[in-house]
Amino acid sequence: MARVLTPRAEDFPRWYQDLIAKAQLADNGPVRGTMVIRPVGYAIWERMQADMDARIKEAGVQNAYFPLFIPESYLRREADHVEGFSPELAVVTHAGGKELAEPLVVRPTSETVIGEFMAKWVDSYRDLPLLLNQWANVVRWELRPRTFLRTTEFLWQEGHTAHATEADAREHARDVHKNVYQAFMEELLAVPVVPGRKTKGERFAGATNTMTVEAMMGDTKALQMGTSHELGQNFAKAFDITYSSAAGSVEHAWTTSWGTSTRMMGGLIMVHGDDNGLRLPPRLAPIQVQVMVVKAGEGVTEAAAKLRDELKAAGVRVKLDDRADVPFGRRAVDAELQGVPIRVEVGPRDLAAGNVTVARRIDGSKSPIPIGDIVGAVTSALKADQQRLFDDALAFREERTVDVKTLGDAIEAAQTGWARVPWSAVGDAGEKEANGKAVTVRCLTRADGGMPDSDEEPNLIAYLARSY
Amino acid sequence: MARVLTPRAEDFPRWYQDLIAKAQLADNGPVRGTMVIRPVGYAIWERMQADMDARIKEAGVQNAYFPLFIPESYLRREADHVEGFSPELAVVTHAGGKELAEPLVVRPTSETVIGEFMAKWVDSYRDLPLLLNQWANVVRWELRPRTFLRTTEFLWQEGHTAHATEADAREHARDVHKNVYQAFMEELLAVPVVPGRKTKGERFAGATNTMTVEAMMGDTKALQMGTSHELGQNFAKAFDITYSSAAGSVEHAWTTSWGTSTRMMGGLIMVHGDDNGLRLPPRLAPIQVQVMVVKAGEGVTEAAAKLRDELKAAGVRVKLDDRADVPFGRRAVDAELQGVPIRVEVGPRDLAAGNVTVARRIDGSKSPIPIGDIVGAVTSALKADQQRLFDDALAFREERTVDVKTLGDAIEAAQTGWARVPWSAVGDAGEKEANGKAVTVRCLTRADGGMPDSDEEPNLIAYLARSY
Numbered sequence: 001m002a003r004v005l006t007p008r009a010e011d012f013p014r015w016y017q018d019l020i021a022k023a024q025l026a027d028n029g030p031v032r033g034t035m036v037i038r039p040v041g042y043a044i045w046e047r048m049q050a051d052m053d054a055r056i057k058e059a060g061v062q063n064a065y066f067p068l069f070i071p072e073s074y075l076r077r078e079a080d081h082v083e084g085f086s087p088e089l090a091v092v093t094h095a096g097g098k099e100l101a102e103p104l105v106v107r108p109t110s111e112t113v114i115g116e117f118m119a120k121w122v123d124s125y126r127d128l129p130l131l132l133n134q135w136a137n138v139v140r141w142e143l144r145p146r147t148f149l150r151t152t153e154f155l156w157q158e159g160h161t162a163h164a165t166e167a168d169a170r171e172h173a174r175d176v177h178k179n180v181y182q183a184f185m186e187e188l189l190a191v192p193v194v195p196g197r198k199t200k201g202e203r204f205a206g207a208t209n210t211m212t213v214e215a216m217m218g219d220t221k222a223l224q225m226g227t228s229h230e231l232g233q234n235f236a237k238a239f240d241i242t243y244s245s246a247a248g249s250v251e252h253a254w255t256t257s258w259g260t261s262t263r264m265m266g267g268l269i270m271v272h273g274d275d276n277g278l279r280l281p282p283r284l285a286p287i288q289v290q291v292m293v294v295k296a297g298e299g300v301t302e303a304a305a306k307l308r309d310e311l312k313a314a315g316v317r318v319k320l321d322d323r324a325d326v327p328f329g330r331r332a333v334d335a336e337l338q339g340v341p342i343r344v345e346v347g348p349r350d351l352a353a354g355n356v357t358v359a360r361r362i363d364g365s366k367s368p369i370p371i372g373d374i375v376g377a378v379t380s381a382l383k384a385d386q387q388r389l390f391d392d393a394l395a396f397r398e399e400r401t402v403d404v405k406t407l408g409d410a411i412e413a414a415q416t417g418w419a420r421v422p423w424s425a426v427g428d429a430g431e432k433e434a435n436g437k438a439v440t441v442r443c444l445t446r447a448d449g450g451m452p453d454s455d456e457e458p459n460l461i462a463y464l465a466r467s468y
Numbered sequence: 469m470a471r472v473l474t475p476r477a478e479d480f481p482r483w484y485q486d487l488i489a490k491a492q493l494a495d496n497g498p499v500r501g502t503m504v505i506r507p508v509g510y511a512i513w514e515r516m517q518a519d520m521d522a523r524i525k526e527a528g529v530q531n532a533y534f535p536l537f538i539p540e541s542y543l544r545r546e547a548d549h550v551e552g553f554s555p556e557l558a559v560v561t562h563a564g565g566k567e568l569a570e571p572l573v574v575r576p577t578s579e580t581v582i583g584e585f586m587a588k589w590v591d592s593y594r595d596l597p598l599l600l601n602q603w604a605n606v607v608r609w610e611l612r613p614r615t616f617l618r619t620t621e622f623l624w625q626e627g628h629t630a631h632a633t634e635a636d637a638r639e640h641a642r643d644v645h646k647n648v649y650q651a652f653m654e655e656l657l658a659v660p661v662v663p664g665r666k667t668k669g670e671r672f673a674g675a676t677n678t679m680t681v682e683a684m685m686g687d688t689k690a691l692q693m694g695t696s697h698e699l700g701q702n703f704a705k706a707f708d709i710t711y712s713s714a715a716g717s718v719e720h721a722w723t724t725s726w727g728t729s730t731r732m733m734g735g736l737i738m739v740h741g742d743d744n745g746l747r748l749p750p751r752l753a754p755i756q757v758q759v760m761v762v763k764a765g766e767g768v769t770e771a772a773a774k775l776r777d778e779l780k781a782a783g784v785r786v787k788l789d790d791r792a793d794v795p796f797g798r799r800a801v802d803a804e805l806q807g808v809p810i811r812v813e814v815g816p817r818d819l820a821a822g823n824v825t826v827a828r829r830i831d832g833s834k835s836p837i838p839i840g841d842i843v844g845a846v847t848s849a850l851k852a853d854q855q856r857l858f859d860d861a862l863a864f865r866e867e868r869t870v871d872v873k874t875l876g877d878a879i880e881a882a883q884t885g886w887a888r889v890p891w892s893a894v895g896d897a898g899e900k901e902a903n904g905k906a907v908t909v910r911c912l913t914r915a916d917g918g919m920p921d922s923d924e925e926p927n928l929i930a931y932l933a934r935s936y
């Protein structure tokens with residue numbers, strides 16, 4: 001077969017950009033670092049959104065919408081926050097033909113403006129917890145942009161919650177992290193993740209604790225797929241989010257925030273993509289099955305349309321491709337590039353024998369199936385292939401994750417995979433040393449994989465890797 | 469009952485703002501003219517989005533996402549467009565800690581940036597029509613902001629399409645206007661609209677034709693609920709959107725654009741709201757039925773939970789309100805304010821007699837219903853009340869729309885309703901005169917209500933009204 005993309009093994013970053021362009025997922029925008037998400041890519045993002053949104057609502061969180069423009073003074077109220085975000089801000093200085101009295105920041109994240117309104121809406125302990133989420137665009141000026149992974153503007157959801165106690169805030173953040181984020185990534189995206197705690201140096205600006213879910217990409221680098229933050233009382237104090245307790249005293253609330261973004265699109269590509277293009281997990285795929293007319297005539301189009309109807313009736317997301325004027329080979333290559341999990345190819349010869357060909361993108365198999373068995377064959381293949389993608393990604397990660405005892409060994413192992421090393425063998429100084437060699441501490445976990453309450457706990461494990 | 473809102477008849481604009489605040493639909497944002505859409509309001513907007521989005525997809529249009537920031541130079545390429553939008557632009561001049569070489573405009577609409585990419589993606593007539601839509605936030609600096617109706621930032625969908633011929637572009641724009649917009653507003657929002665053509669003076673900046681759907685608000689003013697534009701070859705020429713025809717010649721495409729926004733939330737409130745709050749059309753309502761525990765004990769909570777389950781199983785969007793510690797009267801007032809179509813009130817006395825009370829928000833009725841009949845009673849009431857809201861709004865508009873023969877009579881009639889007058893009795897000069905008296909030509913239609921091909925057609929009817 002002709003080479004469609006730069007092979008992954010030859011040049012992974014170029015393979016990634018090739019795939020995005022050839023599969024028509026996205027284009028670079030006119031302003032450096034911005035992107036256009038094309039219909040093929042956006043359809044995937046819409047399915048991510050719908051599934052994530054249902055999980056967020058299931059967790060008792062309500063959606064709302066807060067303004068894009070934030071007065072510059074708001075950001076200054078939380079010292080760590082403004083220090084962390086200042087270098088990345090885009091600023092509106094003129095509007096309506098005039099210079100503004102106070103410049104407006106285009107939101108890089110919304111803790112500040114949402115904090116302002118939480119303060120307004122919360123009076124009593126009865127108003128807590130207040131659980132909000134918004135789907136929005138945010139802007140962070142990027143010096144080294146890369147499509148989906150790091151763009152000046154990106155789409156995301158940001159959850160923001162306020163609680164009466166630290167324990168309640170912590171429990172909520174952990175619940176979302178595990179039951180929304182980790183479950184979403186593993187069940188829908190078929191991407192296995194390691195949940196853990198960030199070190200102080202990697203924390204969100206203004207947080208007291210940042211939790212992450214980390215995934216291994218096809219080049220063994222790590223990608224942070226989502227984060228959940230405990231914000232302590234930092235924002236509650238900066239924005240005066242107080243409530244009267246049952247006992248009548250006035251207390252500051254405890255807040256959290258958590259976010260996932262179009263960056264997950266990049267992770268999806270780099271975990272599941274191969275030299276022929278994207279491979280979409282069936283549960284995520286906007287089109288699960290493409291029924292293709294190989295060649296028109298001899299009842300082929302009619303048989304293909306009938307199969308489409310049967311699959312649709314069985315709840316499969318199916319598309320009929322009867323563009324007989326476009327060469328079949330080109331259509332098949334495009335379907336592979338875009339990651340359609342199953343192609344059902346209907347041609348005159350097979351059809352005469354009562355068969356059609358089922359081509360599975362995920363395991364690469366291609367076999368004739370009696371036309372009457374298609375619905376059963378397709379639905380069980382979709383289920384098996386969802387699991388297979390996950391299993392393969394997990395096996396890939398496990399094969400490339402090694403347990404070591406020293407910082408030196410960890411940095412070395414991180415050149416070709418992930419290293420698990422006792423956090424006591426790294427520490428703040430070791431983290432700095434690793435960073436100097438382009439290796440970062442991705443997260444800390446307990447020895448049993450559990451989430452630490454603090455980075456001071458004994459016997460913690462650190463994951464070290466190169467990363468995006 | 470205690471007065472909850474300023475009565476509509478006393479001060480309509482104040483009633484509107486009161487309702488938005490008391491029903492917790494939205495708040496003013498920190499930057500003048502911006503708004504925060506609160507969970508109660510956002511849940512309504514989400515349902516609008518979902519329904520509109522399905523209709524847009526049904527029309528063959530694909531979603532995509534284009535950048536928020538547009539190079540200032542893009543806007544200048546289409547002369548009318550830049551002239552129309554310049555006074556309303558917000559401009560980013562600094563980003564990443566530096567002054568930008570070229571200022572960036574925060575999109576007021578996306579014809580320009582989408583035109584740039586259409587030019588890139590369209591090669592041949594086979595690539596046409598190209599039918600795109602995006603859900604996004606846009607910014608237009610407003611001097612006289614009003615929540616939902618005119619805000620500096622608002623949420624909307626903007627469709628952008630490119631076609632090989634003027635006829636195809638026109639047919640598409642009309643199809644969306646009638647089968648997406650008008651159908652959505654009448655079927656989902658229960659808001660009757662008059663579709664028509666805007667005069668030259670009221671056209672979108674850069675369009676060759678703007679079509680509108682106009683609705684009469686509760687104070688008899690008109691609100692433009694959505695618009696669809698034929699853009700001729702204006703943007704195709706400015707952005708060089710060309711295609712090679714079947715005959716091999718290179719041609720400019722014909723483009724359209726069409727949009728609806730959170731402004732529809734304002735229309736919904738002003739069409740259906742009354743002195744007790746919002747009245748939501750059942751098909752739109754996020755919560756169709758609130759099952760309320762009037763007083764706990766004697767099996768009331770259990771009976772209410774069972775009713776909730778039965779209604780849910782019947783496909784009704786239902787919420788159980790068992791907050792027995794909050795006075796029943798307050799909960800009922802809140803449900804009325806937020807427009808919940810039906811309350812099923814479960815109290816010990818009724819329950820002992822085998823009944824519950826069904827309170828219908830739309831016709832104000834309240835009656836005891838045997839508990840075994842609830843599912844049937846509720847589902848038929850939801851259906852009837854959807855129709856009733858539409859019928860009432862249509863009757864209201866028809867009673868307040870008069871046919872007159874002269875401009876003077878039209879301007880007079882427009883003080884208390886809408887005037888239908890021959891366009892020949894108005895003309896450009898008459899339009900200017902009317903505008904001087906705060907009356908505008910909302911749209912032109914044919915005598916039979918049909919959509920004119922041009923404002924030069926004979927026997928056109930003009931609708932004159934005061935407007936938002």
